[in-house]
Amino acid sequence: MTIRYHIIANLHSGSGKGRKIALDVHRILDKQAIPFTFYQTEYRKHTITLIQTIARQLKQDERILIIGGDGTLHEAVTGLIQANLKIPVAYLPAGTGNDFARSIGMSSHYKTVLKAILKADHPTLIECFIYRDEEKDVKGIGLNSLGMGFDGKIIQILNDKHTKKTILSAVGLEKLIYLKSISSAFKDRKTFDISVTVDGETYTDSDILIVGAMNHPYFGGGIKIDPESQSNNHELAVMMIKNMAFPELVKLLTKVLTTGSHIHSEHFRRISGKEIAIQVMATAPTQVDGESLAEDDYHFNFELASFLLWQ
Numbered sequence: 142m143t144i145r146y147h148i149i150a151n152l153h154s155g156s157g158k159g160r161k162i163a164l165d166v167h168r169i170l171d172k173q174a175i176p177f178t179f180y181q182t183e184y185r186k187h188t189i190t191l192i193q194t195i196a197r198q199l200k201q202d203e204r205i206l207i208i209g210g211d212g213t214l215h216e217a218v219t220g221l222i223q224a225n226l227k228i229p230v231a232y233l234p235a236g237t238g239n240d241f242a243r244s245i246g247m248s249s250h251y252k253t254v255l256k257a258i259l260k261a262d263h264p265t266l267i268e269c270f271i272y273r274d275e276e277k278d279v280k281g282i283g284l285n286s287l288g289m290g291f292d293g294k295i296i297q298i299l300n301d302k303h304t305k306k307t308i309l310s311a312v313g314l315e316k317l318i319y320l321k322s323i324s325s326a327f328k329d330r331k332t333f334d335i336s337v338t339v340d341g342e343t344y345t346d347s348d349i350l351i352v353g354a355m356n357h358p359y360f361g362g363g364i365k366i367d368p369e370s371q372s373n374n375h376e377l378a379v380m381m382i383k384n385m386a387f388p389e390l391v392k393l394l395t396k397v398l399t400t401g402s403h404i405h406s407e408h409f410r411r412i413s414g415k416e417i418a419i420q421v422m423a424t425a426p427t428q429v430d431g432e433s434l435a436e437d438d439y440h441f442n443f444e445l446a447s448f449l450l451w452q
């Protein structure tokens with residue numbers, strides 16, 4: 142059976158990587174006489190409505206392929222879960238960070254990934270999470286992580302400095318993009334008290350720099366911030382990092398980037414489980430999958446969810 146592909150591509154992802162990959166996919170499919178329809182995302186969140194429209198009309202011999210970064214895949218999965226559409230998607234990573242693709246061991250060569258997609262005969266179940274603050278009426282999905290505090294601040298700074306991100310990404314220094322923002326985020330840091338509940342047990346702490354729910358180890362384009370997390374292991378982890386002086390932060394970051402021994406630091410704490418709630422007692426910059434949420438004093442409940450991936 143010949144399959145027709147509905148390709149949703151964010152041509153701006155990965156500072157032009159999305160455009161290059163999309164053009165090449167176009168060429169490869171043409172060459173193999175594989176039919177496809179091409180849709181280009183035109184604004185933020187466009188992928189959510191696009192995928193819902195396509196998925197609702199999808200025929201038996203048709204599949205959806207997403208080309209973009211973590212943000213684009215995040216929107217695609219949001220669209221499907223929001224509309225309760227249990228339709229598998231294929232995904233070609235073309236972003237700056239590509240932490241989701243890294244977490245599930247996808248090849249970094251898009252031609253290899255495309256080959257596997259074209260041969261795939263059954264989809265794989267991939268775990269993600271749903272976060273919800275009932276009182277503030279805020280709800281969404283996460284593929285990688287949701288973090289409040291310092292990491293939320295880093296993402297805010299990066300989104301304000303889009304040009305820098307573009308330049309560093311173009312020369313392949315994705316990790317540096319995040320690391321360069323750390324000192325400015327640190328200067329403006331705010332710390333807060335937290336209450337965390339994991340599988341019925343509550344922990345409180347104060348002077349917290351970062352608290353977040355992790356679905357796998359990576360943040361910021363391959364920074365292995367929570368090496369003990371694993372994708373698809375039927376649980377999430379809460380990661381907490383306490384406030385510290387700048388020299389200690391540098392030491393901790395060196396460990397993050399080298400041995401991973403930061404997990405033994407007195408500043409680092411991790412608790413894993415299935416049912417998680419995180420409450421921050423002051424407003425904090427917040428990020429989900431590398432995109433900012435409005436700064437607020439959230440009380441989030443997390444639950445595991447899943448989607449289907451052709452790979």
Ligand SMILES: Nc1ncnc2c1ncn2[C@@H]1O[C@H](COP(=O)(O)OP(=O)(O)OP(=O)(O)O)[C@@H](O)[C@H]1O
Pocket residue numbers: 151152153154155156182183184185186187209210211212213214216235236237238239240430431432
């Ligand atoms: N035409 C567009 N103009 C502006 N923004 C867009 C457009 N299409 C998509 N977007 C937005 O771009 C954001 C970033 O895209 P994406 O995450 O795919 O790329 P990236 O940031 O380069 O990759 P990564 O998240 O892996 O680092 C998404 O949140 C999406 O809403």
